[in-house]
Amino acid sequence: MSLIEVEDLRVTFPKAGVEAVRGVSLSIAEGECVAIVGESGSGKSVTARTLVGLTGQGATVTASRFDVRGRDARRFGPRDWRRLRGRFAGLVLQDALVSLDPLRTVGAEIAEVLAAHDVVPRAGRTEKVLELLDAVGVPEPELRAAQYPHQLSGGLRQRALIASAIAADPPLLIADEPTTALDVTVQAQILRLLAARRAEGTALLMISHDLAVVSSIADRVLVMKDGVVVEEGPTNRVLSAPERDYTRLLLAAVPSAASRGTRLSAIATGGVSLRAPLPERRIDHGSPVVEARGLTAEYGRRRVVDDVSFEVHPGETVGIVGESGSGKTTVARLVMGLMKPVAGQVWLDGSPWSGLPERERRPRRSVIQVISQNPLDSFDPRYTVGRLVAEPLGGPWKSRAARVAELLERVGLPADLAGRHPRGLSGGQRQRVAIARALAPRPRVLVCDEPVSALDVSVQAQVLDLLGEIQAADGTALIFISHDLGVVHHISDRVVVMREGRVVEDGHVDEVFFLPKHEYTKELLGAVPKLATTL
Amino acid sequence: MSTLTLTRRRGLAAAGWIGPVVRRLGAGLVVLWVAATAAYVALLLVPGDTVDVLIADGVDTPQRRAQIITEWGLDRPIPHQYGDYLLRLLHGDLGRSYVLQRDVAEILSSQIWPTVRLALTAAAFGVVIALVLALTTAGRRSWTTGLAGFSELTAASIPPFLAGLLLLAVFSFTLGWFPVSGDRGFASLVLPALALGLQIAGALGQVLREGLERALEEPFAVTARSRGITEWRLVARHALRHALLPAVTLTGWFVGVLLGGAIVVEAVFGRPGLGQITLGAVTGKDMPVVMAVIMFAAAIYVTVSTLVDLAYLAIDPRLRRSR
Numbered sequence: 001m002s003l004i005e006v007e008d009l010r011v012t013f014p015k016a017g018v019e020a021v022r023g024v025s026l027s028i029a030e031g032e033c034v035a036i037v038g039e040s041g042s043g044k045s046v047t048a049r050t051l052v053g054l055t056g057q058g059a060t061v062t063a064s065r066f067d068v069r070g071r072d073a074r075r076f077g078p079r080d081w082r083r084l085r086g087r088f089a090g091l092v093l094q095d096a097l098v099s100l101d102p103l104r105t106v107g108a109e110i111a112e113v114l115a116a117h118d119v120v121p122r123a124g125r126t127e128k129v130l131e132l133l134d135a136v137g138v139p140e141p142e143l144r145a146a147q148y149p150h151q152l153s154g155g156l157r158q159r160a161l162i163a164s165a166i167a168a169d170p171p172l173l174i175a176d177e178p179t180t181a182l183d184v185t186v187q188a189q190i191l192r193l194l195a196a197r198r199a200e201g202t203a204l205l206m207i208s209h210d211l212a213v214v215s216s217i218a219d220r221v222l223v224m225k226d227g228v229v230v231e232e233g234p235t236n237r238v239l240s241a242p243e244r245d246y247t248r249l250l251l252a253a254v255p256s257a258a259s260r261g262t263r264l265s266a267i268a269t270g271g272v273s274l275r276a277p278l279p280e281r282r283i284d285h286g287s288p289v290v291e292a293r294g295l296t297a298e299y300g301r302r303r304v305v306d307d308v309s310f311e312v313h314p315g316e317t318v319g320i321v322g323e324s325g326s327g328k329t330t331v332a333r334l335v336m337g338l339m340k341p342v343a344g345q346v347w348l349d350g351s352p353w354s355g356l357p358e359r360e361r362r363p364r365r366s367v368i369q370v371i372s373q374n375p376l377d378s379f380d381p382r383y384t385v386g387r388l389v390a391e392p393l394g395g396p397w398k399s400r401a402a403r404v405a406e407l408l409e410r411v412g413l414p415a416d417l418a419g420r421h422p423r424g425l426s427g428g429q430r431q432r433v434a435i436a437r438a439l440a441p442r443p444r445v446l447v448c449d450e451p452v453s454a455l456d457v458s459v460q461a462q463v464l465d466l467l468g469e470i471q472a473a474d475g476t477a478l479i480f481i482s483h484d485l486g487v488v489h490h491i492s493d494r495v496v497v498m499r500e501g502r503v504v505e506d507g508h509v510d511e512v513f514f515l516p517k518h519e520y521t522k523e524l525l526g527a528v529p530k531l532a533t534t535l
Numbered sequence: 536m537s538t539l540t541l542t543r544r545r546g547l548a549a550a551g552w553i554g555p556v557v558r559r560l561g562a563g564l565v566v567l568w569v570a571a572t573a574a575y576v577a578l579l580l581v582p583g584d585t586v587d588v589l590i591a592d593g594v595d596t597p598q599r600r601a602q603i604i605t606e607w608g609l610d611r612p613i614p615h616q617y618g619d620y621l622l623r624l625l626h627g628d629l630g631r632s633y634v635l636q637r638d639v640a641e642i643l644s645s646q647i648w649p650t651v652r653l654a655l656t657a658a659a660f661g662v663v664i665a666l667v668l669a670l671t672t673a674g675r676r677s678w679t680t681g682l683a684g685f686s687e688l689t690a691a692s693i694p695p696f697l698a699g700l701l702l703l704a705v706f707s708f709t710l711g712w713f714p715v716s717g718d719r720g721f722a723s724l725v726l727p728a729l730a731l732g733l734q735i736a737g738a739l740g741q742v743l744r745e746g747l748e749r750a751l752e753e754p755f756a757v758t759a760r761s762r763g764i765t766e767w768r769l770v771a772r773h774a775l776r777h778a779l780l781p782a783v784t785l786t787g788w789f790v791g792v793l794l795g796g797a798i799v800v801e802a803v804f805g806r807p808g809l810g811q812i813t814l815g816a817v818t819g820k821d822m823p824v825v826m827a828v829i830m831f832a833a834a835i836y837v838t839v840s841t842l843v844d845l846a847y848l849a850i851d852p853r854l855r856r857s858r
Contacts, residue, residue: 054760082763091761093754101755103776103851112772113762148852164762 003088003172003203004028004051007065011046011227015058020046022227030171033204035218035235037211037250039456040427043227044207048174051205052089053081086113089172090165095181096157100149106133106160107145113167132163136193154324155186162193166202173197176207183323183483188527191217209456211254212486212531215239223247239531248274253461254531255490257513263468264461264490278465279472283493284314287350289444289477290368294344295334295354297327305330306501307344310494314444315471317478319492319509321485321524327501328481332449335479336370337361349444366392366441373450375434379422385433386418392440407436411466428459435466445477446470452487464491485528489513497521552848552855559844563837570833571624574826575617581822585609591820593633606631624830630823632816639827642812650808653800654793656728661735661789668740669778670770673747683740690737695796699730699803716805727804731796735789742785746778753777779850786843787836794832 004027011021021043028034036044049055051068053076066073068084076084085091093099100109110129114120120128126145133141136159149157158178165173175194179187195217198204208214214221214235221238223231223246231244242248252274253264262275288311297305305327312318322328333339335346337353346354348367369392372378379388389407390400405415411432422430431451438446448467452460464487470476482488488495489509496506497518505518516522581588586603593599603609607630608616623630629639668687672680693701706726707715714723750756751774759769801810809828816824847854 049757052761054757078766082765085761085763087763089761091758093758095754098754099758101759101773102853104773112759112764116763116768150853161758164758168763 001070002027002029002067003069005065005067006051006063009047009050009063009066010061011043011050011055012060013056013058014060020059020227021050024222024224024227024229026222026229028172028203028205031198031201031203032220033198033206033218034220034222035206035208035214036222036224037208037214038224039209039250039458041226042224044224045176047224048176048205048207049091051174052085052091053078054085054091083117086165086170087117087168088170089174090162090168090170092158092162092165092173092175092178094177095154096152096161097149097154097181099161100157100164102149105146105148106152106157110145110160110164110167113164117168119168128167129163132167133160136160136163136166137189138163153186154182155189158182158186158190159193162190162197166197170202172203172205174205174207177209178206179213180209184485184524185323185527187213188529191529210529211239211250211457212529215531216529223250250457251531253457254486255461255464255484256486256531257489257510259490263465265458265465278468281315281468281472282475283316284475286313288312288347289314289349290335290479291347291350292331292335292344293347295331295341295346296343297330297334297339297341304501305334305341308496308498308501308503309344310496310503310506312445312477312479314477315475316494317471317480317492319488319495320479320481320498321483321488321495322498323483323524325500326498328483328498329449330501331498332370332447332479332481336368336447337365367443368445368447369438369441369443370447370449371431371434371438371451373453375430376422378434379430381421381423383421384418385413385420385422385425388422388433389418389436389440392437403440404436407440410439410470411436412462426459427455428462431455431459431463432466435463435470439470439474442474443476445479447479447481449481450483451480453482453484460487467491485513485525497524552845555848556841556845559841563841566837567830567833568621570830571621572617574829575620577829578822578826579613588820588822590633591822593636599633603633629827629830632821632824634816634819634821635824639823642824643809643827643831646807646809646812649806650797650801650810653724653727653731653797653806653808656724657731657793657796658735658789660728660732661739664732664736665739665743665782668736669743669747670775673744673770673774673778674751674766680744684744687737687740687744690733691741692737693733694799695730695734695792696799696803698733699727699800702726702730703803723804723806727800727806730803731793731800734792734796739782739785739789742782743778746781747774750774750777776850780847783843783846783850786839786846790835790839794835 006027007025009021009024009026010019012019024043024047026034026047036047038044046055050061055061063074069088100106107129110132111125114125114128129145130141133144138144138156138159144152144156144160152160178194179190182190191213194204198217204217206214206218218235221233221235222229223238223244225246231238231242231247238247239251242251249266252266255264259275262277266274290312292311293309295305295308296303308331310318320328320331330339334341334354337346341354345352348364353361386401386404389404390397393400393403404418408415408417413429413432413436417429422433425433452463455463467478468491471478480488480491492509494507495509495512497504497512497520499520505512505516505521512521513525516525578585578588585607586600586609589603589607590599608619627640629643631638632642635642668683672683703715703726706712713726747770751769756769756773759773797808798810798813801808802814812824813828815821816828
């Protein structure tokens with residue numbers, strides 16, 4: 001018997017006027033792993049939550065069939081749903097830092113499931129909690145059970161969250177972006193843990209935006225877009241021989257070694273053309289525009305960057321990769337001259353930069369500009385798009401309007417966006433505004449700190465393509481910081497691999513990524529889920 | 536390892552608490568010193584001879600003038616006077632009211648209890664009403680939530696003296712359920728405490744409900760629901776603690792309402808207490824009593840804000856120093 005059998009599921013939020021899910025059919029057999037893949041707003045999360053009756057307030061759910069273990073869920077009341085949650089299906093959400101109650105101990109959170117379903121008598125709960133933590137690979141369970149989520153590392157937190165989801169031993173585990181906030185090596189561990197649960201017979205419903213993550217674990221994949229399943233089939237078939245244009249588009253948008261020098265987003269040239277070549281870039285191998293030598297930085301007593309050296313030439317892209325806490329962002333701050341190194345120096349355009357007093361640095365700041373992960377945080381919320389982009393331009397406000405329009409056009413935004421506020425824009429549009437603002441003073445170097453990490457894969461593709469075009473046209477140098485090795489391999493010429501503040505390996509990106517010398521680089525590359533696709 | 540360790544960690548917490556407590560007590564002493572100094576400067580700045588100021592409307596005789604000069608050390612240089620004044624305060628000597636012919640400490644201690652009782656009862660009314668309103672209506676989109684929100688807004692907007700008059704009009708004059716004035720038993724406490732507590736209930740209720748509703752939207756609330764717990768348990772075990780954080784922030788304001796409101800409410804209901812004393816001292820320019828009231832208010836604020844800071848630590852483990 002199927003665990004879940006849903007036909008023509010529709011979820012609407014009448015007040016918001018949103019049809020989130022429009023006729024999805026889905027079945028999950030015992031022990032099966034099904035994945036739903038899609039971009040934000042595709043309805044994948046709403047679908048998953050509806051399966052446990054957690055669609056949210058004000059939602060209308062209809063289906064021509066909605067069976068949970070053979071019982072008609074359309075007639076379920078709140079109590080029926082409550083009995084199923086945790087017992088029949090466990091839910092694992094993204095980032096346990098916010099998905100576990102920050103004010104309660106990890107042990108109390110896990111014990112809550114045991115209490116709700118009377119899994120073990122009260123006296124045995126502590127022991128069961130420790131047993132569960134041990135089962136998901138949390139070392140020192142006694143210590144961890146008494147700690148709060150913020151005291152645990154991202155990986156341990158996610159394990160604890162999984163422990164709470166499987167506490168009542170449900171036959172189905174629903175994991176909604178379970179590894180999205182994690183470093184790649186930790187992601188690999190969590191995926192192994194989920195795979196192990198599956199091997200023990202638990203069925204898995206994986207929700208993800210990441211095709212590669214899904215491909216390593218799922219039997220079947222459903223590709224969703226705008227509340228509809230666009231394509232469905234065995235994982236291998238969908239990834240290797242996609243039948244729908246949207247699936248092909250998604251697959252083509254994933255940056256990798258193979259996509260270097262090509263566009264990730266489709267361009268319309270008569271038909272839809274995938275992986276069209278990007279305009280040629282020219283790298284000037286003469287004198288570097290940025291040179292960092294022996295950079296060392298400390299926060300208090302903690303050394304966060306230790307003896308980091310690299311140089312960037314005009315037109316070149318240098319990728320900096322590493323996991324969270326490796327010091328990537330601190331390097332960006334040092335290069336920007338926002339932080340003083342305790343040792344070492346940065347030269348900009350051949351003259352000293354990092355050691356100068358800010359007054360001398362300020363006139364030269366237009367040379368180096370930054371694009372950050374979350375542009376909204378770097379925007380004054382009261383400014384309009386036009387004012388944001390015009391701010392770094394000199395001269396009277398009126399004369400700036402023409403240049404603003406030109407910049408907006410350059411990043412592919414309509415000119416009438418200038419009067420809008422950034423909050424009302426989509427993530428991709430915001431990042432384009434950030435790029436337009438960075439380009440305004442005609443910089444020679446762009447420091448990009450995780451510029452596409454918060455974006456959907458198709459939007460990420462467009463932004464990466466845009467950066468490529470800008471670089472080809474202006475000969476801008478890029479310092480590209482990312483945790484995503486695929487993105488870095490796609491865009492970088494040379495790469496610097498960082499760990500705990502130190503450079504473990506650097507060189508041409510193909511050399512480093514295809515023939516890694518350092519153990520850590522090998523570990524990083526080994527942890528990246530591979531997308532087996534022929535595109 | 537017992538169940539205790541999963542839910543309570545008093546022992547563990549105690550270790551990290553000594554530092555913050557000591558630091559806040561130190562800061563509290565500084566605040567008290569500043570308040571004492573400010574009161575002293577105010578005394579010196581009042582126009583006229585300091586002896587005249589201190590006597591105010593009291594009986595003015597040469598002996599008394601001489602007594603005041605020795606008590607306050609007015610024949611010595613100002614730094615000396617100030618030092619003596621601080622020393623006297625340290626010994627708990629608040630000076631003497633020449634208007635009332637009694638020691639200030641004695642006046643305060645005889646009148647403190649009615650006010651404390653009124654304030655505590657008002658606070659209890661406020662907190663209980665706010666909790667009941669917020670807990671029963673949070674997260675439910677129905678007309679009751681709207682009604683509760685409206686009543687809270689109204690309650691928060693009505694100043695205590697008006698609330699007092701309205702309560703008197705309805706429950707004493709019309710219905711005759713409660714005495715009009717005086718301080719005889721709990722019945723005489725109900726209306727003044729309500730008059731004072733309604734404003735607190737209104738503001739606190741709004742903050743609590745907003746906090747509860749925000750917490751119920753958080754991802755951890757989805758996770759908690761996915762474990763199959765009841766909505767009531769979700770509110771009680773998870774959301775309430777989150778809602779308490781902003782509510783605790785209100786406590787400072789809350790104490791201000793109680794202290795300031797007590798003066799008015801005691802007058803409206805003809806109750807004895809610090810309010811009456813303060814009112815009398817300010818209108819009669821009885822400086823020693825006014826200075827003591829300033830010190831008293833400062834001491835209350837210091838105590839409350841220390842407790843509030845500690846309450847944050849108790850509620851939110853993220854604020855405790857991580858080990």
